[in-house]
Amino acid sequence: MGRQRVLSGVQPTGSLHLGNYLGAIRNWVEGQSQYDNYFFMADLHAITIPHDPKTLAANTYTLAALYLACGIDLNFTTIFVQSHVPAHAELAWIFNCITPLNWLERMIQFKEKALKQGENVSIGLLDYPVLQAADILLYQPDLVPVGEDQKQHLELTRDIATRLNFQFGDPKRSILKIPEPLIRPEGARVMSLTDGTRKMSKSDPSELSRINLLDSPDQIRNKIKRCKTDPIRGLIFDDPTRPECHNLLTLYTLLSGQTKAAVAVECQDMGWGQFKPLLTETTIAALKPIQDKYQAIVNETGYLESVLRQGRERAGEIANQTLKQVREALGFMNYPA
Ligand code: TYM
Numbered sequence: 460m461g462r463q464r465v466l467s468g469v470q471p472t473g474s475l476h477l478g479n480y481l482g483a484i485r486n487w488v489e490g491q492s493q494y495d496n497y498f499f500m501a502d503l504h505a506i507t508i509p510h511d512p513k514t515l516a517a518n519t520y521t522l523a524a525l526y527l528a529c530g531i532d533l534n535f536t537t538i539f540v541q542s543h544v545p546a547h548a549e550l551a552w553i554f555n556c557i558t559p560l561n562w563l564e565r566m567i568q569f570k571e572k573a574l575k576q577g578e579n580v581s582i583g584l585l586d587y588p589v590l591q592a593a594d595i596l597l598y599q600p601d602l603v604p605v606g607e608d609q610k611q612h613l614e615l616t617r618d619i620a621t622r623l624n625f626q627f628g629d630p631k632r633s634i635l636k637i638p639e640p641l642i643r644p645e646g647a648r649v650m651s652l653t654d655g656t657r658k659m660s661k662s663d664p665s666e667l668s669r670i671n672l673l674d675s676p677d678q679i680r681n682k683i684k685r686c687k688t689d690p691i692r693g694l695i696f697d698d699p700t701r702p703e704c705h706n707l708l709t710l711y712t713l714l715s716g717q718t719k720a721a722v723a724v725e726c727q728d729m730g731w732g733q734f735k736p737l738l739t740e741t742t743i744a745a746l747k748p749i750q751d752k753y754q755a756i757v758n759e760t761g762y763l764e765s766v767l768r769q770g771r772e773r774a775g776e777i778a779n780q781t782l783k784q785v786r787e788a789l790g791f792m793n794y795p796a
Contacts, residue, residue, distance in 0.1 A: 463601040465494040465641075468501040468541065468594060470661075471518040472510070474671035475525050477742075478659035481646030481713050482606030488530040490604070490641075496536040497598050497774060498526060503541050503548065503590060507583040508576060508662075523763055525672060528753035539770030541594065546778035550593035551586070553785060554619050557626065558589050562618065567611055575662070592616040596635045597778040604641040607648040608658060613640040627788040634788050635781070646713050652686035655702030673750060676743045683739045694726040694734055711738050714745040 467487060469479055487498055500522045505515060519540055526538050541547055563569065563585050573580045583590075588611075595603055595616050603613055620635040628634045651657045651668040659669045667682055674682070687703050695701070696708050696719060711734075712722045726734060756763060 462493065462495045464497070464598060465490065465602045465604060466497040466499075466595055466598045466600040466638075467604050468499040468504075469522060470501045470504045471515070471522040472505045472508075473518070473661040474673055475522065476649075476659055476661060476669040476671050477710065477714075478606065478649035478669070479661075480529065480672055481649050481710075483604060484526065484529045484531075485646070485713075486604045486641070486643050487536075488532075491532055491535045494535070494602070496531075497539070497600070497777075498531060498536060499539050499541050499594070499770075499774070500526075501541050501591075501594065504587060507581060507587050508572065509579060520763065521757075523767060524753055524756045525749070527756050527763075527766070528749045529672075533766065537770050537773045538766065539774040540767060543767070543771040544597075544775045544778050546597055546775070546782045547590065547593050550597055550778075550782055550785060551590040553789065554589045554593055554623070555586065557622055558592075558619055562615060563588060566615070568608065572662075588612045588615045589619070592619045595638055596620050597781045598774075599636040599777075599781060600638050601636070602641045603638050604643075606646075607642055610640060610642060613638070623785070623788075634784055645719075646709070649710065650702065650706040652682055654687060655704075655706045670742060672746060673753065674746070679742050679746070680739050683735055683742065686735075688731045688735075692728075692730045694729050694731075696723055707734070707738060711741060714738075715741045 465487070467483060469475065469483065475484070487496065500519045502515060502519050505518070523538060523540070527533075531538060566588055569585055569587070572584055576584065591612050592615060595613075596619070603616075605613065617637050620637050624633040624635055649659045651659050651663060652670070653663075653665055653668045657663075657668075661669070663669060667685055670679055670682055686707070688707070689701055689703060691701065691704075694704055694708055696705050698704065708722055708726060711717075711726070712719050715722070717725075
């Protein structure tokens, strides 16, 4: 039996932050040697809210460089740009025609994002989870490692696959494999630095709410200095009345590589004045190797282009195979010989 296949993606909107890293990419990297991995830059998703054409390509490039800087190893992993494999959009259209509208209207992320957009809600924003289902099912992965906020989209993906298999498949041989989400409890929901009850997000208007992977040491110092805390001495995990305290201790645990139990003991008598510099220096030290590697990658002319050229070929091959099976099952006319 071959290795299990893993697939996931991140949108190239704004900079990558600690939530993306700790909730997703770090887990991709840790598990990658056991699996056959496909990670992509979800640029078609990035245009579901108004976007700037001048920065889309650059953000996509930066994200690819960050994947590699975070430790993605091309011996185990293929990275590619979503829009470079047209099968994503094509399968999304087919899924659109079998997905009931009310499945999409229930999506929490749609409701949240639609509220922020006011009058300017595109059909793409509503349809986004269908495209995500196509992204995933094209590669027939076993596992999809994501943060907690993607759970509902993964459930929808499974529902779409089940429905297509039921409507068009042969009971003995299904067309699409039903993937499992892989959500690690630690880091699955990193919260904002300015409000411990809201998740850290690229779309939060306040830069102070998140730490980006490419933030300078001074930016990190400033953000942690100004982050929200509480007036209580003694820092503890899991107290629902102290969400900021839980979040900052969790960040410290994950970035220092210690266990939760060790951090609980280390920090139980600390005040914020002692803890904040500790978290600051730990964060700066954890991000430095990523930032150094990022610089090396973007300075090597042509390297990333060749990685993405190869990625497009490999991903396209698998995606087109699945698309062909789906086209056949739905009864489309073959391409002329
Ligand atoms: P995106 O770009 O919003 O986030 C990328 C990954 O980061 C995780 N994440 C977080 N984890 C913990 N705490 C947070 N505060 C936090 N914020 C974000 C997300 O769960 C995600 O794993 N729709 C996806 C992109 C996508 C995709 C896919 C993912 C498109 N197609 C197919 C998997 C499979 C998204 O917008 O992620």
